[in-house]
Amino acid sequence: MNEKRRTLLKTMGGSTALAALAGCISTGGDGGDGGDGGDGGDGGSSDGSDSSGDENQGTATLWTDLSDGEDEAMSSYVDEFESETGFTINKEAPGGELDQQLETAIPSGEGPDSWIWAHDWVGRFAVREEPPFLYDASDDIDSLGAYTETAQQAVQYDGAVHGLPFASETVALFYNEDMVDEAPETLEEMVSTMEEFHDPESGEYGLSYPVADPYFTSGFIQAYGGDIFDEENLEVTLDSDACKRGMDALDTVSDYVPADPGYESQIVAFADGAAPFAINGPWELANLQSEIDNLGVAPLPTIDGNNPRTYSGIQTFYFSAMLSDADQSTVDATTGLAEWYTTNEDVIETNAAEQGYIPVLSSVVEDGDLSAEVEAFARQVDHGVPIPTHPDMNSVWTPLTEALTRVFNGNQESGPALDQAASEIRENL
Structure with missing residues (x-):
């Protein structure tokens, strides 16, 4: 089915290439140099022991697909996370329609540990049983209460926490x-x-x-x-x-x-x-x-x-079912990045100013110091309804x-x- 709300915009005429929706993240950055990425054990989830360097705390794979501006920013933040924590995040762009790539990769054991997309895939993937598509991270995270109520609900299905939210969006x-x-x-x-x-x-x-x-x-x-x-x-x-x-x-x-x-x-x-x-x-x-x-x-x-x-939509770090069979170091790397990124006020405020992201981190929302452009989008979100x-x-x-x-x-x-x-x-x- 063609449920994508955004597609990558190719360069046309005299315009700079513009990209549509932010469902996922980057191809660039040097985060993939420390590990073996999708070729690691457990079907694309590296266990950390395969990565070079004694200081690596764990390795995880993140599938991404954002516009150029978002891609550049995310690559920078992932590099910062790696530097601060010792984790390695292999950022990969699978190409093509992300949901179709996931439909192929996860059943074959070659899927990512995490990917980024709007919240509306949560229910669709949560009901998958053979094979499962999502991982319940309820026991691995403690930050859920930091987000707005709407954002908290968006990443849950039937009591399970399948991701962490970082921004809302609408047209x-x-x-x-x-x-x-x-x-x-x-x-x-x-x-x-x-x-x-x-x-x-x-x-x-x-x-x-x-x-x-x-x-x-x-x-x-x-x-x-x-x-x-x-x-x-x-x-x-x-x-x-x-x-x-x-x-x-x-x-x-x-x-x-x-x-x-x-x-x-x-x-x-x-x-x-x-x-x-x-x-x-x-x-x-x-x-x-x-x-x-x-x-x-x-x-x-x-x-x-x-x-x-x-x-x-609520932009979300999804937790893949690949984590169910992964080493704890990979789970820690995956959930660690998601929590670090989604609760970091500097990250959220900078993304609001530079990318137009509408914050869902309660402390930033309550501060209310947003640009006129982000405020306009936020007012439209107030008029709208979350995607079912x-x-x-x-x-x-x-x-x-x-x-x-x-x-x-x-x-x-x-x-x-x-x-x-x-x-x-x-x-x-």
Whole structure:
């Protein structure tokens, strides 16, 4: 299935390569020089004894896949952790779709000890039994109470702790302050401005927005109070009247984006100054600030007085089932990095300032000293809803993506498209 909310953006035109979502981390850094990485014993989990140097306390493998700015920062932090603790972290980028790589690597015993992605895979992987995909670290960590309540809940399933959280994320409105004076507060104001700039024949558009991606479009679809998936009652409610009203609003803004709804075509239009607005996430903040001199961020405009209810994710260090058979030194290295990174106030505050990460470490959240950009994303998170973690949500992404694509291409009206998607989802449950 295609449930990715972000994809790696290749270099296009005159723009710097921009990367979409932060699901994981880096390929760089010298952390892998101290051990044998994925070739170690226990199926990719090195036990520390194979690493060179007498001071190595244990070795663990981390799979990552972030944007360039995030990658560089994470590599630096991992190096710092290694220097302070004597652990060795082999940072690897498996390539391709991360979930697909995990689906192959873990059953074969070649998976990582940890990986980084949003919290919505917790339920999907927690119910796997043969083979198991996640490790319960309840007895190995003592930092769970340091995070916000929402973040604590996001990394747990059925009482087990399957990871540690370090940031929340959702999509909000980017705007080019050289093109518009201020962010629109209502959808009507936004449409008026988009109409002014939209001229596709001249390569200019009103909006940059991956309108065929359910994660990005969730705010519009759920703006009138409907839920794409009702996790409390385990019901598919995508075809509700409320969701259809939201879909109509989405259809309105879709008229102002480039003809290719894919992530790459959309973000490049905004980065090149060919659109006044973009709807995207904090993972693009550092990249876009390097492209646009005067970049603003605001919550999404209201729709008939309603705040768009965007899906939000909690970025998480996952604990892999590979740890179940690993030496204790590998468990210590894996959980040690996660706890060090997610509870380090300097790390969290720097990431908020430089990467746009929305803190979930309670002490930093309570301090309230965040940049205007991060505050804007945080306000949108307050309007949104966490991505459901129930395994049934896994059946939602592809039918909804296909419905959004049909509507965008003019092959189906929005109402029937949601009816069809809801029917397909129910059949797949």
